[in-house]
Amino acid sequence: MPSPSNLPLSFNRDRAARQLDARLEDLLEKLRKNRPSEDPWMVRRAYEIATERHHDQFRSSGEPYLSHLLEVAHILADMRLDATTLTAAILHDAIEDTEYPVSRIEERFGADVAHLVEGVTKIGRLKMMAPEARQAENVRKMLLAMVNDVRVVLVKLADRLHNMRTLEYLEPGKQQRISRETLDIYSPIALRLGMSVVRGELEDLAFRYLEPEAFFALQKEISEKAPSHKKFLAAKSCARKPAWDRFTTCSPCASLPIRSATAMPRSA
Numbered sequence: 592m593p594s595p596s597n598l599p600l601s602f603n604r605d606r607a608a609r610q611l612d613a614r615l616e617d618l619l620e621k622l623r624k625n626r627p628s629e630d631p632w633m634v635r636r637a638y639e640i641a642t643e644r645h646h647d648q649f650r651s652s653g654e655p656y657l658s659h660l661l662e663v664a665h666i667l668a669d670m671r672l673d674a675t676t677l678t679a680a681i682l683h684d685a686i687e688d689t690e691y692p693v694s695r696i697e698e699r700f701g702a703d704v705a706h707l708v709e710g711v712t713k714i715g716r717l718k719m720m721a722p723e724a725r726q727a728e729n730v731r732k733m734l735l736a737m738v739n740d741v742r743v744v745l746v747k748l749a750d751r752l753h754n755m756r757t758l759e760y761l762e763p764g765k766q767q768r769i770s771r772e773t774l775d776i777y778s779p780i781a782l783r784l785g786m787s788v789v790r791g792e793l794e795d796l797a798f799r800y801l802e803p804e805a806f807f808a809l810q811k812e813i814s815e816k817a818p819s820h821k822k823f824l825a826a827k828s829c830a831r832k833p834a835w836d837r838f839t840t841c842s843p844c845a846s847l848p849i850r851s852a853t854a855m856p857r858s859a
Contacts (some may be wrong), residue, residue: 607655611642614661621668622677629674633700634664637681640699644689651760659753660684666749676742679707683746686712710743711750727775734780744780748789751777755796763800770797 615638619631641660648656664680678700685691686708693712697705714734738744755773758766774797781790799806 611655611657611661614658614665618661618664618668618677621665622674625668625671626673631674633674633678633704634681637678637700637704640691641681641685644685644691648688650757652757656684656688659757662753663746663749666752667745670745670749672742672745675701675703676707676746678704679711679742680746680749682708683711683750687715706740707743707746710738710740711746713737714743714747727779730776731780731783734776735783741784744784748777748781748784748786752789752793755793758796758800766800770800773797774801 615635619634622629622631622634638657638661641657645656645660650656650659660681660683663683664677667676667680682691682696682700682704685696686693693705693709696708714737717730717734735744751773754769758769761769773793778790778793778797781787781793
């Protein structure tokens with residue numbers, strides 16, 4: 592069988608299209624599960640338009656640009672956001688990258704989607720780089736002040752999160768610039784919105800590119816200590832069980848005499 596690089600271009604394109612279509616169906620399934628009363632038609636229609644507008648655009652990884660738009664929408668779907676937000680996520684680069692008019696978005700999807708897409712576009716046009724903390728705080732305040740719908744910020748955070756997850760494909764200079772911007776601007780905004788999981792991932796990813804030696808040293812240390820941490824947590828979990836359950840179901844305790852196993856103290 593020929594290697595992927597030797598396959599006809601049309602075959603690779605068809606395979607990529609099938610993969611994108613499958614990701615769309617996964618997205619619609621999340622929407623149906625999280626928001627059963629909402630009509631997924633709007634999201635599907637946005638995907639069709641994005642496919643048309645971004646058909647000749649690719650990311651630095653070589654993947655179709657449409658894959659990024661879908662992954663941003665998936666991040667938001669995992670937050671249980673509505674169809675309007677998912678639609679805006681899929682269309683969020685249409686104005687900037689394909690010159691698709693905001694009036695056309697409003698005509699086809701309504702004022703809410705148009706407002707969200709336009710808001711994300713405006714944020715993207717801000718000069719985000721802030722070498723000093725004071726300047727970064729000014730940018731954060733300006734960004735939040737210009738948005739009157741928090742969903743605009745959520746789409747932008749999801750966009751930045753997926754960009755950080757795929758930062759490995761960019762040159763080192765861009766990796767450092769984007770990571771610094773993420774740490775100075777986007778991570779504090781996620782914290783302010785109470786999005787601790789997003790904030791933590793943004794900071795971890797930025798740390799990887801800003802301080803790679805320290806990052807990989809810490810990663811190695813955590814990996815080496817993982818077995819002892821796992822054993823400690825297992826013992827704690829075991830100690831919270833009733834004495835007979837500890838003796839019959841917990842492997843560390845099952846090897847002990849009954850007197851020893853049942854005498855293990857419970858943690859408070």
